[in-house]
Amino acid sequence: MGTFIQNQILGMLWLKTLTGKMLTAFGLDIESRIGGSVHFFLYDVIKITLLLFVLIFIISYIQSFFPPERSKKILSRCKGFPARVIAALLGTVTSFCSCSSIPLFMGFTTAGLPLGVTFSFLISSPMVDFASLILLTSIFGWKIAIAYVVLGLVVAIAGGTIIEHLHMEDQIEMFLTPVKCCCSCSKAKTTQKQRLVSSMHSVTDTLKKVFPYILLSVAVGAVIHNWIPENWIINTLGVKNPLGVILAVFAGIPMYSDIFGCISISESLLAKGALLGVVLSFMMAVTTLSLPSLIMLKKVIKTKLLVVFVSICVTGIILVGYFFNVFQTLFLN
Template sequence: MEELNFKPCACTAKAEPEQISIAPELPISGKKLWLAMGAALICWYAIYSQLLGFSKFAAFDLMGLTPGSHLGEAIQFFIYDTPKVLMLLVLAVFGIGVIRSYVTVEWTRKVLAGRRESAGNVLAALLGVVTPFCSCSAVPLFIGFVAGGVPLGVTFSFLISAPMVNEVALIMLYGLMGWKVAALYFITGITIAVVAGWVIGRLKMEKHVESWVKLANAGNGGPASGMTVEGRIKFGLDSVRDIVGKVWLYVVMGIAAGAAIHGYVPQDMMASIMGREAWWAVPASVLLGIPMYTNAAGVIPIVDALLGKGAALGTVLAFMMSVIALSFPEMVILRKVLKPRLIAVFVGVVACGILIVGYIFNMII
């Protein structure tokens, strides 16, 4: 059998232990380090709080565009949201990166292995929030969990939660749309991950995992243990460099799409297409999201623009979740470890959960 050598991708900001360097340490330490971080946060807030006024000045004064015109509103939206979303992304990735320096893949595997399946599904879904992985790390992650004795259903709860309930997206949603939308996103995403994993576990589909998976070893990639505070801060900065460096183009593309929607799509038209009155809007949004290749950070500006134009919250959440959790590229990658029938069950169960969420929120909100 061909030897398989999988490693986590750069966007997970995780590497083999020997590849993670916490030396040389940052040139400042102790009180100076905290003072520098405090000053950086103050500067961040000072810039962030002036973005709206700057965007209006740049679009309508410097560029001479007409307020209220299609082009003027689109350009002003783009100038405002691009630095706003990227600044939120940098802050969120750094903070989560520091937290992730305490959580290794091996530790996560040990916590989940041997758990009762019902409790394991809940714990796996919650752990998925703080240990984010992109679709290209799905194969080594899946191999490591199955080889480590984690039940199949529990593994799927983690795999669904990790990309869907993305902690960076959660912080960005809070910053852009408030705590209610962020809380709905968190609760519904966790619920789908728990229920879908539990259902898959009950179906006893272990035979539809490729036979070589249990014999493989994906390694124990993750942050090194015993880091100093300076080392953990450096880990957070490395996360910013790796993750933001990888996704910034998708974010800008998402903002450009959102700007076009904000400036040129009439509100009545958007409400008729993605409003709560159109029964077909939720399944259509799920189908539309599946072939899209982006991430939570890239799709949030589009979500912001859709909600601003009158699209129903349930429909927009269904679209967002399908983009993140059911993307076609992730299914292609998972085919390396799963047989087609199990992939079909996975897509079907998660899609049903997303549809239910979409319809429920369209009815009650």
């Protein structure tokens, strides 16, 4: 039953078979490079779009029960390590877009919540969420998905703990200016109908913003899958390069995307021989440390704290990457 859910419901292998038969019926050889690229592109675009539609609707509906004011109340009830754990967990039910995480981070900070708590939330929110769990399960399986989320939470909690013990409250800008969020960050709705309508709006808004990145990511994935020599991937990002994780992290930082926008690239790299830790660390870097989000964050924290934040995230992601590399056989068997 578990295999059926992973392969047919989440992985949508039925869709892969269907699109393959359709292309074959039109006279395209899906075993050729061109045909294989078209098949990969069509299948992945439809699959990821369907998953995005369902997941964003569910996430947005859950978010309607956790408006900023309620989140502040939840976090203010705890102190110390438990508060950082709750903050990291709370990040998993927020939007996967970092542009919405930063305004929430600002609100938590101005409300007087400890810096470690707010940073645990800030790290967790874009790095690990419900969408990550489901999407990674559909591609890599439940063991990898759960480990990815758990280790992401560990990085978030550890990062918040380090920042809190560094006592860097003076590194927060005194006058925080509102940062416009590109997501649908409306207040919680009070009726069931309003929640559903708001969730649908979130789906359409997110799809408009993310879909171009999905197309680009899948196109790159199709090229990697059908045109890039396997030996080149293995030599660069596989077992022959012990620095592959570090390379992947710094390659991911300049990109502006989310997990939906980089999943196809990661899937293709793994299929071509890249190590699991390299692929997952690349995804973490893209979702957590994109340049646009760092530029936005620089508006509300000073350079010293920003450097500490980036250093903690980079170090944590690299350690997670090497963890998956070491135990790759355990997760992929």
